[in-house]
Structure formats: C-alpha cells, structure tokens
Amino acid sequence: MFWADSTVQDIEKRFSEKAASGAPIVVRDEKTASGRVHVGSLRGVAIHGIIAEILAGKGIAAKYLFEINDFDPMDGIPAYLDQEKYAPYLGKPLCDIPSPDGAAANFAEYYAQEFIGVIKEIGFDPEFYRSSEVYRSGRYNGCIKAALESAGAIREIYKRVSGSVRDDSWLPVQMICEKCGKVSTTKALSFDGSMVAYVCSDLEWTKGCGYKGAGSPFDGHAKLPWKVEWAAKFKVIGVDVEGAGKDHSTKGGSRDVAEAIAREVFATEPPFNIPYEFFHVNGRKMSSSKGAGSSSREMADLLPPQILRLLLLQKVPQRVIDFVPDGDTVPILYDGYDKLAKSYFAHAPGDDSRVFSLVHFPAIASLLAERFLPRFSEVAYLVQMPHIDVVAEVEKQKGSALTEGDKAEIALRRSYAKRWLDAYAPEDYKFDIQAALPAQAASLSAIQKEALGKVLGYVRSQSALDGQGLHTALHDIRKSMGIEPKDYFEAIYLSFLGKPSGPKAGWFLSVLDKAFVEQRLSEASAIARPS
Ligand SMILES: [Zn+2]
Structure with a gap:
C-alpha cells in the first residue's frame, strides 16, 4: 500500500470519533519566512497536502492549515542580501522588517508570497495564516499566561526531556522591546500576573538597546520560545495531524519537548506525528541561506508540477530524498513517471497506478489520459539537433499518428528539457553536432x-x-x-x-x-x- 494511504488509515483510526462527527481533521504545517525558501521545505508541504487530499477523497472532512511564520526574529541575514542594510534588523520579528523590494508588506511577506505561489502551482491548496495574526489577535494569551505561571514546570520538562538546563530565573517568554522593537535581545525578569519586567541587552550577534522596563506580554507584545510556542499551536490551532522534519524528531528533540509541554502545561494531546527525513540537494542538507540553485521557485521552474510532486511524494517519509539537478536525477525522474504511467494506462492495480493518480491534481487531471511518452533523455538529445523535427521523430518512434495528447506531452518535454539543459544538465547529455569533421x-x-x-x-x-x-x-x-x-x-x-x-x-x-x-x-x- 502507498505510504500515504496507510498513514491515512492510522489517522482514521485515531480520529474515528471526530471523523464520524463531521468536524474537520486539522492538518498543519508551517514555514518561517526568513528568506528564499529551499526546495526541501516542499517535502513537508507535500506530505501534509497529500494526507489532507486523501482524507477528503474518502469523504472525511479535513482542513489543511499552513502557517507563514512571520513572528520569529531574523537571526541571520541571507547571503544574497545587503548585509550592512539588514544588520540593524537582526533580532526583530520578520514581520517588522522592511521587504527587500520595498513593495511587499514586510520582509516575511516578500518571501512568503513566492513560496505560496509555488505551493499553489504544484496543486496544494492549504488555508494560509500568519503567526503574527495569531499573536496580535490575542489567541495565544491563554497559553502565554499558563506558560508564565508554569515556568518551573516548563524548566523541568526541558531538563527531563532534552537535558537542557535553564536557570531558576528563566521565564518562557520573550518580550518585544518597546524601545527598539527587537525580540531576541530581551530577557524576562519577572511576571506579576499581568506585566512582565524585562531588560534589553547585547547578544553576541546583535545589539540590544539597554532598555529596562515592564509591559504586557499579551496581544502580540511578546513571543513564546519556540518549543513552547509549538505546543501552544497544537492547542490554539487545534492541530490533529502534524509531521516534523528529522532535525526536530530525534529522541529528546524539540518535538518531544513540545509534546510534553502540550500535555503537561496546556492539557492538550499533541497531534499525530509523521516524522520525515531530509531532502538533500547535491548531497547537502537543506539550507535556506545558501540560495542559488535549490530554492523551491527554481525547482518549480525546472520541473513540471506532476514531476515535482512525484519527486516529493514517491519515497516513504523515512527515507532521504537525494536530488542532483545537474546529474541523472531529472531524466531518471521522468523514466520513473513513465513507468507509473504504463501501469496506470493499463489499469493495473497497485501502488504505481495509485501514485500516478495522486501526482495529478484536479487542474492537471487531463494528463491522466493515455498518451505516448517519449523518453525525456531522448527528447533532451533531439532538442539539441536543430535540423530535427522532434514531433516527426517521436511519431516514428510511436509508429502511428500522434494524438493531441501526445503532441502536448512532446511540447511539455521539449520545453522542460531545454530549461534543464540550459540550467543544469551534465555534459554527458549535451552535444553539438560538428558541421565539419572534428x-x-x-x-x-x-x-x-x-x-x-x-x-x-x-x-x-x-x-x-x-x-x-x-x-x-x-x-x-x-x-x-x-x-x-x-x-x-x-x-x-x-x-x-x-x-x-x-x-x-x-x-x-x-x-x-x-x-x-x-x-x-x-x-x-x-x-x-x-x-
Ligand atoms: Zn531594546
């Protein structure tokens, strides 16, 4: 059985009562909008997205929520931005930093919009919301108060679950400095039930303003430390299903800490987890700051949606995805797609047909119709021969007249082969026929x-x-x-x-x-x- 179908079976088992009541099963994922988004972040988008789609396909109400985390502080400046220009904003919430283009509402929104565009292009349709809205609307106030009143219990959980020791004065909140607007630089000193006293001081990587004062931690004036915040999200958003990347899912890692806080401090059962492995590009773990060649936007330009979805979904979440855009990965992906198509077109039961149907979302469902699929690697060669009529050549291969669907597929592969050759293709796939004997x-x-x-x-x-x-x-x-x-x-x-x-x-x-x-x-x- 395809991994997502068996995961959905487990989810149905756990939430059978909720499913029967007709209330939607809430599936959640998020991305911090701290820069250009790496293609690896699409793995979580796709895992959660396909679970929501399969639930809906079975007639079970499901709601896929995607948080644009814009309330986290900027803790580093992406390499492709002017370092000097952004240095003064280090430590401020991302939603309070100006957009690089001066047009988007803020820094986070600028990068979020590009990522949201890609998510929609590959056929996922979550309901997007912003972290800042949840804070400023006061929805986290109850959790902020509970966390401050249970500071000792939270310190104990950190120590018991992850072995990390906070000193006895540590409070689980970070005020946004009312003077300089930074959040990373403040340290909470005390809580009297309504106000938090704090001081804003220098860190190794950014300067504080020295302000000392007190203010309300509610309605967006403070932020929870992220493991506490994660637990608050489980409760306030009402999350039923939320996977987490491998870096968070180790024993004693942030997920374990967040789950313990959810249960013990917020009295809420943490969501069904789907731990998933990394997405490597050129053998490297995802990194949002490195930039060129591996952003989700670049990958969505390199691969048509059905092929990108296949890349994201075909492997079980517990296995690493290795993507090498300038190696054989791209032609092999198309060959894999063609193999699935063969099963699907032959109405063969099994995972291959199932995966083929799942990578074609409603807007591209026409691609489920049977058609002749020329090998991508061959199309990549053909497009390099200017005198060749690619369509006629494929018709020869097929051995009968091309249908409209066949022609559309040829046009699609030609266009994506050209992009791949221009941007990434290895030398083995490139050639020039020499006009004279070399x-x-x-x-x-x-x-x-x-x-x-x-x-x-x-x-x-x-x-x-x-x-x-x-x-x-x-x-x-x-x-x-x-x-x-x-x-x-x-x-x-x-x-x-x-x-x-x-x-x-x-x-x-x-x-x-x-x-x-x-x-x-x-x-x-x-x-x-x-x-
Ligand atoms: Zn300050």
Missing part, C-alpha cells in the same frame, strides 16, 4: 577507422535508418571485429561530436540525415593520421 578525429587508430568503414558499409546498404536496426548492426560489427566497446563508440562520437561520449549511438545516428552520416563516416574512416 580535429579530434585525426587521432583515430587504424582499427577505429576500419570499424567506421564497416558502419559506413551498413548505412549505405540500408534505404532508411531506424534506431533499433542500427543499434543491432553496430553491436554486430563491434563483435565481429573484436574491438573494445570504448574504442568503438569513442570513434563514432569523436567523428560527429568532437568528444568521446554521447547519446545511445544507434538511435543517435538514426535520427541524423542519412547522407550526412555517410559523408562523415567516409571522411572519418579515410582520414590520414598526421605523421
């Missing part, structure tokens, strides 16, 4: 030239070339001559591309103009080595 061909050995001569003989003997026939003939010639495969194929690639490797040779030569192939093979097999 100079490198002068280094061919006698046996390599003899082999090219035999290939020429075969090509001349055919009235037209087809990929499969040529593929078989090339291998027959190689075997009959006893030449090493590396030397043999290198001779072909050097003669046409001026480099030692290239696409599958039989297929590659078959799509070139036959007269051109004959001319080049004749030149290359006859070329004299410089003495």
